[in-house]
Amino acid sequence: MPDNYSVAIETGGYRLLELFAERCGDDAAVTITDGDGHQIASHAMPVAERRHHFLIPVPTNVRITVSAHRLTVRFAYLSECENLLDEGVRFISMNPYDNEWDTQPTLEQIYDRFARPAAHFEPFARWMNDPNGLCRFQGRYHLFYQFNPYGFGWDNMHWGHAVSRDLVHWTHLPIFLEPQLELHIDERIVGGAFSGSAVTVDACDNPCKGDDAAAIRLYLTRHLETRGDESSVTEYQTTCLCEDGVHVSVESPVALRVNDGFGFDFRDPKVETGMSGEAINPERAYMVTATNLPVSEFDTDAVSSAAPGISVQGTDGWFTCGPQGRPGTDKPNMDTVPAMALFSAKKPLKRNVTWQYEGPVLADFGHQLSRTYECPDLFQLDGKTVAIGALMHYRDKQGRFQQVRWYVGDLKDTAEGPRLQVENSDWCDFGTGYYATQSFADDGRRIVFGWYTDFPAMRVEKPCIANGMMSLPRELHVRDGRLTSRPVKEAYEQLLGDRLEAHADENGTFFIVPNNAYYMDMHLADGNDFTMLIATGTNPANGNSMELQLQRRNGVTRLVTKGTVVDNVDFDSGITDVRRVEIFFDRNVVEVFLNNGEAMVSSVLLLTARSIAWMCVCLMTSGGDIQLLQRQVMSDSHLSM
DSSP states (O other): OOSEEEEEEEOTTOOEEEEEEEEOSTTOEEEEEETTSOEEEEEEOOTTOSEEEEEEEOOSSOEEEEEEESEEEEEEEEEOOTTHHHHOOEEOOOOTTOOSSSSOOOHHHHHSSTTSOSSSOOOSSEEEEEEEEEEEETTEEEEEEEEETTOSSOOSBEEEEEEESSSSSOEEOOOOBOOOHHHHHOTTEEEEEEEEEEEEEOTTSOBOOGGGOSEEEEEEEEEEEETTEEEEEEEEEEEEEESSSSOOOOOEEEEOOSSTTSOSOEEEEEEESOOOSTTOOTTEEEEEEEEEEEGGGSOHHHHHTTOTTEEOOOOOOEEOSSTTOOTTSSOOOTTEEEEEEEEEEESSOOTTOOOEEEEEEEEEGGGTTSOOEEEEEEEEETTEEEEEEEETTEEOTTSOBSOEEEEEEEEEEETTEEEEEEEEEEESOSSSSEEEEEEEEETTEEEEEEEEOOTTOOOOOOTTOEEOEEOOOEEEEEETTEEEEEEOHHHHHHHEEEEOOEEEETTEEEEEOTTSEEEEEEEBSSSOOEEEEEEEEEOTTTOOEEEEEEEEETTEEEEEEESSTTTTOOEEOSOOOOOEEEEEEETTEEEEEETTTTEEEEEEOOOSSOOEEEEOGGGBOTTOEEEEEOOOOSOTTBOOO
8 A cells, every 4th residue: 555645535524534544654644634735733753652553533414535745544534523322433435446436435345245245244454353242331231342453363452442232333442442553563462452251330330231221331451462472471351431422431451360370361351240149249249260270279180070160071172372373283282271360349340449359250171271361251040150262262172263252050058158069061163263252241141242253264354344243132041951052032033034036946945145145034844955055156365165054964954065165164063853943144154043042054155256155945844934034224324234
């Protein structure tokens, strides 16, 4: 990109221009002029910074020209207007090579593109990962997420932010949290505002229902390390307050490392305030963080007997730092074990409340090869205690990389503190790419989001294209000792459109899908084998044909890919006697729900041709049909669905 260029924009009702820029040379600056060429403002990048977030006041309802000198604007938007929570920010494309549109693209234009999902949230552009700070606050659902406005891959972390009234249509808000200043100065340092969670509180910081709350109290990890040197890691937990749903107060540290025995990881705090049971003090709130603890901290007999706090059920995988890593390429640290560290604090949750270490509530010796849990979660549901954690740097024997594991049992009060007595455990999703989940309580239900990463590395960086998306929101339940999940009712109410007409030929029955996004509800009459073509298209990397199928062979139902880098992965659902199949296919991601959420299988597959859905008509019984996923626009400033 050139380091001197100009872009004209209409300010509308917005009062602030926000630019995330990288230095290209000395004297880096931004200049704002009006329609007559008169200078409105000029801002130089601070000499010490290689990256800078410009906050530039602008007049409303005028045409201005933004000129960049010796810098590259990586991400930009207009903010601060009347009813910002309803209107959202207005994205600005500052890429001079973006000639797809004659003027600044509308949000509908940005999202009405083949490379974008129709129903899965993603930002305007750049990189996103873990969902953070999920909550309902004053009539809106808040979705925070890990975000890098400067690039298409992971780097120093910010918190992005969006809100919704129905969990389907989302309004983009200003970036909520930024990395520490030193990360903008020294490129050798990496980290930032890592993952965290939220609690809605009243004016006295007592936890309360979101619609009655005065503020959102947020918890997160601040991370610093020298690139390539894990021994340099510094991590601690902080808290901040958001009272208006948009802006944030000053952060305060709330939890430091207990001792030097904590591993390289001490992060991703998840706070719950409504826990109960024999091991729970109702006057206290509870926080779990991801860590890896020395094996020497655990009694050998306790491990072998799967005592409270220990899981020993394994899946025979291997340690690897990459999705295609082979056994033996990378070496695990067998002196540590992935663990969830439990802390508690007395309510109300003031910024300076003391968090007390309760010990490891769960350690997974069955997956000791994994480096740690990411985004741990601990909550109570349907009379049971549930723990969920994403196993970092682990690939199972079926080839699936970094899956999310659930554990169901009871929280026991032991001499060492509260420990989860695991009764059952399994994968949250039998695909690959569904990762870093976070759940929250919403008026009697438990909702979870996961992040979809592009493990096949098929998404190509372009202006107004993002890398990463959220899953559909899923409602969790514990049934017969197992964790189940299905899309929330709002997904069915808001997304399902017209029923598609079936077409038949000698090969079976097929449905033409005009927007490449559909929902299918298939009821199977028997346990016979079948093959269903979910989608077909062209691999953008090499031009070869690709297919995504759902198959049942010898009673086993699985996803099958053809023509992709994950063809060697066995997406076995893990259950038999499947009689109901629900499919949400959304342009480049598929979520499959079997037997009303007993098992879930998903995959990311970027296609470059319109897809069709295919199935044998004899497999359908009453109630089976296929419907479009609707694309809906709330306003020009809202996420287009």
